[in-house]
Amino acid sequence: PNKPATESSGDVPDKPAKAVTLNILDVAGNLQLTQGMIDDFVKQHSDVISKVTYSKGPAPELAGKIKAQQNANRVDIDLVLTGTDGLAAGREQGLWTDLLTKYSDRLPGMKDYLPPAQKMQELGGKEGVTVTYYPSGPLLEYMPSKVPTPPKTADDLLAYAKANKGKVMYARPANSGPGRTFLMGLPYILGDKDPKDPVNGWDKTWAYLKELNQYVDFYPSGTADTMKSLANGSANIIASTTGWDINPRVLGTVPKEAAITPIQGFHWVTDAHYAVVPKGVSTDKQAAILQLLQFMLTPEQQAKAYDKGYFYPGPAIKGVELAQAPQESKDAITEFGRPEYDKLIADNPTEVPLDAKALVAAFDKWDREVGGSKVKSQ
Amino acid sequence: MSGFDQLRLDGVTRRFGAADALVGLDLTIERGEFIALLGPSGCGKSTALNCLAGLLPLTAGAIWQDDQRIDTLPPEKRGFGMVFQNYALFPHLTVRDNIAFGLRMRHLPKDDVRRRTTEAIEMVQLIEHASKLPGQLSGGQQQRVAIARATVLEPTLVLMDEPLSNLDAKLRLEMRTEIRRLHQSLGLTTVYVTHDQEEALSMADRLVVMRQGKVQQIGTPEEVHTKPSTWHVADFMGYRNLLPLKASQMNGDQVTVDLGGTAIRGSAQGAVAPGDDVIAAVRPEDVKLSDQGVKGLVEVVEYQGRERAVEVVLDGGGQDDPVRLHVRTEQRVEAGEQVALTVTPGRLLVYPS
């Protein structure tokens, strides 16, 4: 059933000897943004890629799967679409092919990255190619009917939480994008010593979170639960991001009336999706993938990343306007998007997220000292 | 539950699907009686016993204990003891615990339980097997456990379903005596199912002979043995010779029938008229080899210890339907010998066919 591993370490030709089929594994939900691009490429360049099979899976087990394949010398996943966590996990285990050292010139689109996307690409190192980008958060989302005067500052939030026990909610950071964005964004808001060093540099953040913890009932295990709580009224204010603000309202899981508010002095903690190639993929396939990635980094294709606000805005390169996006996309964002985002994105600084090690340390500390303290206090 | 004076079965009927296993059983059991249910395999003996014990709901009829109707009581409320035909020993309990089970259920003091259990184990001669599980016992040993388990309780009514069938003759005799002794000394009332006439005759005060779910005859052992009410009962009670003959002459209840050319007297059992087709019944042990009488040829001889079971084909019987007589004798005869037979006077019973 498996194709034997063909040559994977030699030079990558410009074009595969004959059209290849690609197995793409998406562990970040990225296909929602990019499947259209890939399908278009296959349609237009069937001499390069004859067929693509998609599979999807949760991120954490990804590394194990690739590792098993590589140990057995039979890699049958050719391209992985992942977030920063999967990318880092794989890198730590040495799973990814170094594509960019030799072949970055085949990806001219990478020169047009938006500046923050460029910074995200630096996180991607020589293995990951940024395909989509968004500024993320932290933002607070609330129901105007329940919270007439939303908190403007971190202290406001604390005061509100104290006054409305259990009504402020964020998900366990390890399981939730908005949760971790909130965590990583706090040091900037509170002016901590070293926002990149969660263990030694986040004194104010930890103190703040512990205090907030007193007014929180529990931390759901996913963002979806916080959204649901917001929608059904059991939470009034939750942590959110641009994408998590727009898309759930498009989908109808959160009422359209929900509003967002930034916290004074916040920095965007950005996020991106990457394409990576596991070691052991044949050079022919690598060639095809390089062509595919270059195709995906063109503005016409990047415009598809607007989607329905899921990764708002989405495109990683400069000069991609909403107008270029498919009609569906435009309609959704016209109805549910927020004009204020343009200004917020323009006016607030952007920061790359913590690197994998620091992030794991932050999660661990949060689990033990914030989330875990619940065990003792009960 | 203390004793009772009378137990009345009133039209007790049990059907399995469309088949009648037991039909309209009427029987009154007096306190202290020993009653044997007797009949061929499948005639409904176990069914009757199970109905009495409360293990099978009745299809119709009622059971009265003195003035109380008990056929709706669950088995444990009736306080009867039962020995099951397939033993139904508790596979997870040792012999001792099997036997002690009922006593423990009655919450007797520990010492009492131990003493009475030990006595019962001794009675059935299983001392060295007391701590074995039923699966480690021989068939006969299992049966003895079942007997001990039921009788150790000294219940007011004991029901026994062929309790001795797997025992050897010697032990069977001993157990018979033991059961009778228990019955008498404890003042039990016993209903005893058996297929062994001798057992029934020797143990019971009254016999109930059944056939195909119906009672054929109820009577003392002597009545049933000497005056079976139908030829079926006779058949079952060891009248092995059942001869389809013609009645020739009547004299009171004396009938004359023709057997192999010889006229023989018998006593009529039921309405018989001269010229009728009748069935004449006689036991092998009531037919004697002698110098004169009905002539015949010895066909089969079977050694049975002191006696021999001999099968004689009568002369003059039809070619394709020869008349055979079973004879028991202490004489030495050989197959092929020519013999003459006489029937002990008064021992030939004549039934309408």
Added chain:
Amino acid sequence: MSGFDQLRLDGVTRRFGAADALVGLDLTIERGEFIALLGPSGCGKSTALNCLAGLLPLTAGAIWQDDQRIDTLPPEKRGFGMVFQNYALFPHLTVRDNIAFGLRMRHLPKDDVRRRTTEAIEMVQLIEHASKLPGQLSGGQQQRVAIARATVLEPTLVLMDEPLSNLDAKLRLEMRTEIRRLHQSLGLTTVYVTHDQEEALSMADRLVVMRQGKVQQIGTPEEVHTKPSTWHVADFMGYRNLLPLKASQMNGDQVTVDLGGTAIRGSAQGAVAPGDDVIAAVRPEDVKLSDQGVKGLVEVVEYQGRERAVEVVLDGGGQDDPVRLHVRTEQRVEAGEQVALTVTPGRLLVYPS
């Protein structure tokens, strides 16, 4: 597997834990023989049969079929048939399917299977029950299914473990004849376990009498019946009167013993010298009520059909250890009567005790 000429058991032994269930059984079975294993409950009969069948591994010894050692073959390779003491019917199969099972295992043509199965069902008189499940049958019916299931295969050796114990007397007689007939007409070799001496005597060519796992005597029915080798065998073979006496006089193998003050002649079985403690054995039917002889008091009378079983306490026996004689008689006697007894000459056996 086609037939064999001889089956040899050579020191066959089986132990359960520390207990010997069967010790050094030596027995040669000739083709076509009908052998009965006889002995009290728990003596190892079933164990012997199971060893022969291959269902129990031997602890020691060997089994030879002609020149082939077969005690290591699994049961299904030996090609023997077996009737189990507890029937072991397949609870999920109807009577018909139970009986057809073995034939199906031999992949016989469908028509053959049907025909032979039907014949077997007829033989055991279960036609109207053919489509019942075993759980819906009476005990006797189940046993008949077990018999039919084993014999329908016409195996070279048939092993039967008390196959008739749950049947009534009439059916038992019929089945006996049927089994003998099958044995002869199919040229089977049969090993038959029973606890019923009469059955053993009437059916078998040779008897093996066992006690506590050991063979006591092997011989023809007549030998075993008239000359039991030990008093244990005598006991088991119906010599219900076993009297501990003293030998007074010897004359060849004629011994004189003193019974209740009367000198009686018996034949010595084994080394007996004057003055020895001996055990005198005599059957109840060989003791006659008469006008003179040993005197005694009738204690118990049991009705047993034509005959009565009478227990007589001899005069002059010790107060605490009275000597009792069991007698069978056709005479009417009552408990409390004074009687005199004689022993049929030549029927008293005297064993060293």
Added chain:
Amino acid sequence: MRQIRATPLGWVIWAVVVFFFVNLAGVVLSVLVSSFGTKWFDTWFPSGFTTQWYGDAWREFTLFHVIVVTLLVSALVVVLSVLVGAPAAYVLARKNFPGKRLVYLTFLLPILMPPITYGIPLATVLYKFGFAGHLSGVVLANLVPSVPFVILTMTPFIEQVDPRIEDAARMLGAGTRAVFLKILAPLLVPGLLASAILVLVRTVGMFELTFLTAGPDSQTLVVALYYSMSAAGIRAQQSVDAMAVIYTGMMLVLLVVALRFVNPTQLVARVKEEPSE
């Protein structure tokens, strides 16, 4: 036919059962309703109904194919694990032999050990021999916990069968295979069914080993379900509900089919059943 007898304790038990099921119905219905709902905020029922979530899930995960694969995998796993496990259970139930404890422990471990410990090396082995990435690999990997599972559940059932029944079959010329097929199998129907259903449930729900060994064509429903539930990114609550309903629906169909074939309470001892009243 017997009515359920109403002792006081009986009433209590049935009351508890009914209470349990009323709440369970609430649990299930709330998901079902939600999976068909458009928007459902702080109200008793959603504001509208739609089948959109099912359509989306169906297309996004090519569920038809996934379901076919799932059925195939679970059927194979059930059949194979019974074939391999039942004979072993037989030996463990019937025989005492030297080293039995060790063997027993070896069979216990795969049930006790979480797949984290052996999942990745197992997948490596399966990739090495070319099974993984394909249906056969998924089946083999799932057999690892299933075979011991069958062994463990079947052992008590086999213990319950009187060995003399088997002896009788052997005496009638039945070899081991025939004894298994004609005697044990029918007698063990309740046990086989129970363990088959449980293996089925576990297999259909076994995410980890399946994910590690599945290729693009051999994903099962549970992988899709876990993805929809825990993948990064945004997914409507209702679409997870819809996936869960599809998952349950499939299991339900399998269960009902299984129960149609064999009644779990079909007693072999049925003929000796409590007398009907």
Added chain:
Amino acid sequence: MSATWQHRLAERGVDRRLWLLLPATIFVLLLFVYPFLYGLSLSFQPTDGGGVLANYSKFFSDAYQRDTIATTLKIALPAALLNVLAAVPIAFRLRGRFRGKRLLTTILVVPITLGTVLTAQGLLNYLGPTGWLNRLLLSLHIVDDPIRLTNNYWGVFFSLVITGFPFAFLLVLSYLSGIDPTLERAAATLGASRAQRFRRITLPLLAPGLATTFLLTFVLAFSVFPSAVLVGNPAGSTRVISLAAYQAAYEQYDYSYASAIAMVMGAVELVVVAIVLVWRSRLYTGSTGGKG
């Protein structure tokens, strides 16, 4: 092999039938034992260096991790016990024949199909602060504030009961079907009341099956993972040991440590299992008369 030897071995249980063990043994050896040993050795090779036992001492010296054992046992033992104990009387009542039995059994078994995800979603929907149950209680004024039944211990417990009960029920019902009802009837004639019959006859004969059932439900409950995350409070009161292993493996990517935690998990289970098995081996485990 000499026949004597063959007898010796046969008496000890070594005979041809042992071959039946072969397929399963080979299978487990090939596909489990090797990978498992690999995992075991991995647990002795800590990523961060240190001695062979570094992972284990790390686990046991860290209260945050060590406590997961107690947390897990606190959830798994009661849930497994409840499932088995509840299954017994219900299954017991479902023996025999009566109208609607098949339907009733099917209904009782159906929750087995729900799966963790649907159960979790359902519990969150139904028992959540604005779920139907709380709505009902609030509108009937039985409570003033919504009761919290999810995202804590109870959520996980309920989910284990919902998924575990039918499982236990199915097994118990089947084991029960193997017991010959005649035995109970025999006990009845010996004067045993319903309760006594159950206690003295049915229960002991059922006990080996119950032990197995308990083991299986316990093992399932002990490795509870998705529901601990979804309906529990994974950061706090329901931080079960499998979650600790999961975090080590998939959040911190320390497979070695994860293996060690999983080994500890297996060992704890093994202790419970061993206790139950030792107990079981003292029970009567033979024919229960029902099938022959």
